Amino acid sequence: MRDSFIVGAGMIPMGRHRESSYPGLAVPAVLDALESAGLRRAEIGAVYCGHAFGGMLTGQRIVKEIGIGGIPVTNVDNACSGGATALHEAHRAVADGHHEVVLVIGVDKLTQFGGGTLPLVTEDWEVQQGMVMPALYAMRARRYLHERDASVEDLASVSVKARRHGVANPYAQFRAEVTVEQVLAARPIADPLTLLQCCPTGDGAAAVLVVSDAVRRRLGGPALRIAASVLHSGQVIGGFRDMLRPEITFESAREAYEQAGVSPRDIDVVELHDAFSIAELVYYEALGLCPVGESTGFLRSGATTYGGEVVVNPSGGLLAKGHPVGASGVAQVVEVFWHLTGTAGTRQVDGARLGLTHVTGGGISGLDHGACTVHIFEHVG
Template sequence: MTEEVFVVSAAMIPFGKHRTSSYVGLAVAPLVDALRGAGIEKSDVDAVYVGHSFGGMMTGQRICKEIGLGTVPTVNVDNACSSGATAIHEAWTAISQGLVDVAVVVGVEKLTQFGGGTLPLSPEDREVKQGIVMPAVYAMRATRYLHETEATVEDLALVSVKARKHGALNPFAQFRSEVTVDEVLGARPIADPLTLMMCCPTGDGAAVVVLVSERARNRLNTPKGMRVAASILHSGEVKEGYRDMTMPEISQHSASDAYEMAGIGPKDLDMIELHDAFSIAELVYYEAFGLAERGRAIDLLRDGKTTFGGDVVVNPSGGLLSKGHPVGASGVAQVAEAFWQLTDNAGARQVDDARWAMTHVTGGGTAGLDHGACTIHIFEGV
């Protein structure tokens, strides 16, 4: 019998340039806050899962020892941008199978260690050897999407405008000021047609969530929180030659499986935190998730259907474009946002009557794969 799993606490630090902080320094404060928020002791924790990509060996153990949290299994998870979300999936798996009752998930990353520029990719990858970088990949997607649809470069800018408007309401966001379409279009070019404001910033950050079984929730008298209705992790399908860059099939398939597991459809969602590393990503994910027909994502965007007061609020946190994208922390921060929204604790950015939330994060640019990994979660407020 599968155990029900609940997220009962969430904490994070503001994302940004924390140049003087270590991985341990970034993660300890939200770890303590999350445990306090759940009303549990260190002795109640059965396992710890830590998502990061560039923290080095034993990152999780180095964090946990600072608060005296030891002896329990501590698992370090590297799945590129999907690391934190994958760590949550592993915690959900362990609890749902009855192996543990209380799991803490930490997502943490310090990207300022690289001094700027694009993130390092695997040097053994054949496309990386030819000079591919992620902004170029998404620029190609954007170029093709603009060619095949009625979308314009102004629509790409509108995605960033929406993200910054939402992020201005989020005290944890790296960028907290609104921008205009003209400012986005006039920003420094990165990879045509993408400008700087159409690309997520690099930075540092940490987020923590606590997951429990229903049995532990009753025994420990934790907050109600939200129920994990679906947890899906897929790796990319190997496919050489032509690939439709305007339809990310790994995200499409993952979303379909998540809807089936949760017993809902895209129209039931009240909010989505999706992987908008570049502005074009949001448009193609509208279509991959079944929110819009192929080529018609712009209708949702232009008509205000994906902002506050619309059909489904996409990235109320500001998303990666505004909140920031410290790789290993992003997936956990998305779940933290869903937790605050579904427990009516999101403050000025609260989505009205939010009951269903979905989080989505992909990871890794690898030759022959759409993405290396994709993790999708669906949550229900309880």
């Protein structure tokens, strides 16, 4: 397999764009990615578009607006992991020699549902019993408080950190700091989680361009080598499941580090799937950022913010940036691209060389998650 590289990235501010169509959301991100890469539309050999709720032919509806046609366009639905899965497929297309330039789009418009939790597949028996994602993560949080030396204040501190990081991100949906007291006093959603411990729904889009080494060298600009690209689906387990050991993320991360030939301690910046505050603490352990059982102390020590061991979610994460599902996996990559190329502005992680993105997708009875995608990126000159 050949190496593949990301050479351009674009994103729109996440938020409530009620009047925008899916093309209206995605086209500006695509044009920004093309401009940052210095590529022409005619050079794109294929398109992969990740989304969850865009309907039929979402990718084709987007690219026709900028005059792209005649090339393969593949739409990818993998719940919250849709955008990251689209990148995984684009990486394989370039690495296997099928294309020299591939456009990856992540997009979703959640304001179409008018608020509330996202619709899940009603044929699933847990959904029939009333399972929604806030309830699932609330159960994880309750188990965490039972098994770890942790308090509700620790859960709230995740949201405080996320909002603090989001202040410096012009693409974040929420850009105001909050206190632990404000987080705990917010409207209850699913005990012990409050509103400020749940990611906001909204609309958004992001895009990146994946190219071969030959194209990268011709362009001569900053680039990230895709050092690892891993996609796993969940394993069916009946009965008891350890809610603090998401095996799909443990295994995906292990394989990604092996592919990249690095260890968790080598990573400088991480964008992980913090759809709820408890998720960040659980994923510290699953991604190997700290030993199992030590995530509370890891957070308290300041290890996951600026000046610590690894900056986790400098964008503000899903808790501050927002979570337009199909866009989130690509938006994570855009954020890492900016940090590793030294173009993240006032939120820049100094000296960042290696970055990791992680996103899971979907809740299905019997599975930890439906999908998990982990990427590791290395800055190249």
